Amino acid sequence: MSESRRQRDLLDSLAARQFFADKLEAHFRAHPLQWISILDLMKIGGPSWRSRIVNDLRQKRGLNVPWNHDNRASAYRFIPWVPLGRAADVQPPDQPALFEMGGR
Numbered sequence: 001m002s003e004s005r006r007q008r009d010l011l012d013s014l015a016a017r018q019f020f021a022d023k024l025e026a027h028f029r030a031h032p033l034q035w036i037s038i039l040d041l042m043k044i045g046g047p048s049w050r051s052r053i054v055n056d057l058r059q060k061r062g063l064n065v066p067w068n069h070d071n072r073a074s075a076y077r078f079i080p081w082v083p084l085g086r087a088a089d090v091q092p093p094d095q096p097a098l099f100e101m102g103g104r
Contacts, residue, residue: 006019020046021056028057028078035068035075 024045027036041049053076057063064079 016046017048017056017087020044020049021052021061024049024052025057025061025063028076029080032078032080035077038068038074038076039074 005048010033023068024041045052053065057065064081065076066079068077070074
C-alpha cells in the first residue's frame with residue numbers, strides 16, 4: 001500500500017470517528033437524563049461506539065455520560081451539568097482579596 005493511500009485511509013478514519021462522535025453527542029444532548037440502550041448506541045455510533053463514548057465524549061469533550069452497570073440491559077445516559085459558583089482562583093471585581101482589607 002502506498003504512503004499516500006495510507007494517509008488517505010487515516011484521514012478517512014479520523015473523519016469517520018469525528019462524524020460518529022458528533023452523532024452520539026447530538027443524540028445524548030437531545031435526550032438528557034434518558035438511559036439509551038447499547039443497541040441504539042451501536043446504530044448511532046457505528047463501529048467502536050463504546051470507545052467513542054469513553055475517549056471522545058468523556059475525555060475530549062468533557063461530557064458526563066455514565067454507564068448503568070447492568071450487564072443484562074446495558075445503557076448510557078448524558079447528565080448535563082452547570083458549574084456552581086466560580087473557580088477558586090477567580091475573584092469578583094467588587095470583593096477585596098482576603099488579608100488585603102487594609103486599615104489595621
